[in-house]
Amino acid sequence: MRVLHASLECYPLAKVGGLGDVVGSLPKYLTDLGCITDVILPFYDNEKVHHLEYEEIFTGSLSLGENSFDFSIRKLLSTEFGFQIYLVYQKELLYRPDVYSYEDDTERFVAFQLAVLNWVLSEEIKPDIIHCHDHHTGVIPFLVSQVDTFQSLIDIPTILTIHNAQYQGQFSYDKLDYIPQFDLHNIGLLDWDHCINPLATGIKCAWTVTTVSPSYMEELQHQANGLEGLLTHEKAKCIGILNGIDHDTWDPEKDPMVIENYGVKNIVSGRKANKKWLCEEYGFNIEKPLFAFIGRLVYEKGADLLPDIITEALHHLDVNILILGSGNAEVELKLKELKETFPNSYNTYIGYDEKLSHIIYAGADFLLMPSRVEPCGLNQMYALRYGSIPIVRRTGGLKDTVIDIGDGGFGICHDKVNVQDVYNSIKRGVEFYNDQKYYRKTQKEIIKIDHSWNNSAKQYIELYKSLKQPQ
Ligand SMILES: Nc1ncnc2c1ncn2[C@@H]1O[C@H](COP(=O)(O)OP(=O)(O)O[C@H]2O[C@H](CO)[C@@H](O)[C@H](O)[C@H]2O)[C@@H](O)[C@H]1O
Structure with a gap:
């Protein structure tokens, strides 16, 4: 055939x-x-x-x-x-x-x-x-x-x-x-x-x-x-x-784009090296959990909510947030302006950068996907493959691939598209991160899930x- x-x-x-x-x-x-x-x-x-x-x-x-x-x-x-x-x-x-x-x-x-x-x-x-x-x-x-x-x-x-x-x-x-x-x-x-x-x-x-x-x-x-x-x-x-997903291209053990390669055995040190690079590059304190977003800055991805989510989270929680994306000009501008408000805990790269995206999957502790519409979503599967915990709205393919930690799963899920729900999920993420034993055990499990084709x-x-x- x-x-x-x-x-x-x-x-x-x-x-x-x-x-x-x-x-x-x-x-x-x-x-x-x-x-x-x-x-x-x-x-x-x-x-x-x-x-x-x-x-x-x-x-x-x-x-x-x-x-x-x-x-x-x-x-x-x-x-x-x-x-x-x-x-x-x-x-x-x-x-x-x-x-x-x-x-x-x-x-x-x-x-x-x-x-x-x-x-x-x-x-x-x-x-x-x-x-x-x-x-x-x-x-x-x-x-x-x-x-x-x-x-x-x-x-x-x-x-x-x-x-x-x-x-x-x-x-x-x-x-x-x-x-x-x-x-x-x-x-x-x-x-x-x-x-x-x-x-x-x-x-x-x-x-x-x-x-x-x-x-x-x-x-x-x-x-x-x-x-x-x-x-x-x-x-x-x-x-x-x-x-x-393509398990050859997206393989933390062999990926030439990341700072340090790793597998299940050295996941902690490998991911730390990638997080360290991100923290140095974007001015973050490595001790705090790092939440990231990668994607097109469009309405379907919930990108218009990001400025308020960032503001709310950084006013109340001790976290870092990094955004990689491009799209809607108004959202891009707001995201850039926020850097002045939170110089040590928030940063953004407005544009498209394949290598940076790989390092983020390998180094960020959580990946945010507050999508209004998500036909499948690949980012959550890349995040899982690299040991980063996805935080997703239950919609489309996100619903089919991410199970909440409260239901015996490995991710954090919410139902509504609003700032409060995403904020609550970030807060749950911080609590999860603080329970390092459970958090690391989960990372070792998600990296083994087979989401290949x-x-x-x-x-x-x-x-x-x-x-x-x-x-
Ligand atoms: N600024 C940036 N720099 C570097 N990399 C970036 C980037 N912005 C996005 N990417 C990368 O682009 C891809 C985006 O994947 P998505 O599944 O979110 O795609 P998208 O919404 O375009 O596609 C549609 O098609 C796909 C495939 O069917 C569906 O999964 C999805 O739900 C549907 O909306 C990922 O590889 C991500 O890392």
Whole structure:
């Protein structure tokens, strides 16, 4: 079986968040289980992509309305990733430094999808399955099943994985001519709420839809940024499969990014070396417990609450807080300003820093995840793998992966999205930390939990084998 994953991100070549991690690791585990897995993503203008050696295997052109664009497909020669990677090189639209947030994102995403399918069309041996990720590739299932040019691909099953239903990629009917000719009687498949909605289109047209945790699948039927009705209607073909993490990249014993490596045996000294580095770098007293947050500073992650959480915690508790993230400008500014109020117990790095994130998982005592919405969440699994205690709101994948210490588990959980609940959890964290024997015993247990893709990759393979064309 050969599966082609189409995605805008794939670690380490392009990562903005969790999508990159998943597409950079699941294929490796699928390959290990005997499923030939390829990934196709755009060729970006970034340093990681520049250094790669590749072979150009296809050239073509695609049309967006009246404009036509040349593109090529580059096959990576390197075998270091554990699966085959293909890149779509398109100079005007895709060869950019960033993955998202351009004014012409609609054009970029549609062009990527058309390029992928034009190439697949030309291939003598077609993939057995096309696995799409998020709204950026949500039109592929429509193109394959409805568009005249791609008629010969109609029997290739398509899967759509929803990593985050908040983002749907809507665009107006002015751009309908970006979609090549199809039977206009079926225009409803593109529509949601009077515009073209790629996520809704993918949900309607894909043979199967997956989400990244079982709880998120349930939640989407009540809270899906307007798609609740659709997801309830399509429930029969939807399944929640919990994400895994890459145990090779995220391994405290071998991770080249951390200050000192460690395993169960030397977890205390190893983590102390990482915490020491963080405390020196950010001006903290190493004796106090260190609480950290890593992530996109957006509403879904509860990032707007962070300034008040920090203020409340540092007024009442003897702790350190470190924030790594970027996103909403107002939140970024507030977080920066707070440094003056709490110079010795709070600090922040506004930006994206992969290495720093690894050191934080390895050195912070607790990881805060006050998410409003968390389809799966990888940070809590990285935290567990590195022996840092997750403090999470019970939602989506956080609910599926973290059990509260009060229930015989290893994390700290709360139900509501408000400052008081998070503050109470931090307070519980301090009490937990002060019971060093119990705290250390728990750390030694969590580091052994297997959250790798081993289980979930098997579930994907079962799913691939069971695919049936929608009626
Ligand atoms: N400033 C920064 N510097 C360094 N590293 C940073 C960083 N900000 C974030 N990261 C890293 O990015 C990843 C974020 O993972 P999440 O699961 O929180 O992703 P996200 O919400 O983007 O993805 C969506 O997709 C994933 C994958 O399906 C779901 O788990 C998730 O719930 C859903 O919202 C982690 O590897 C984290 O360490």
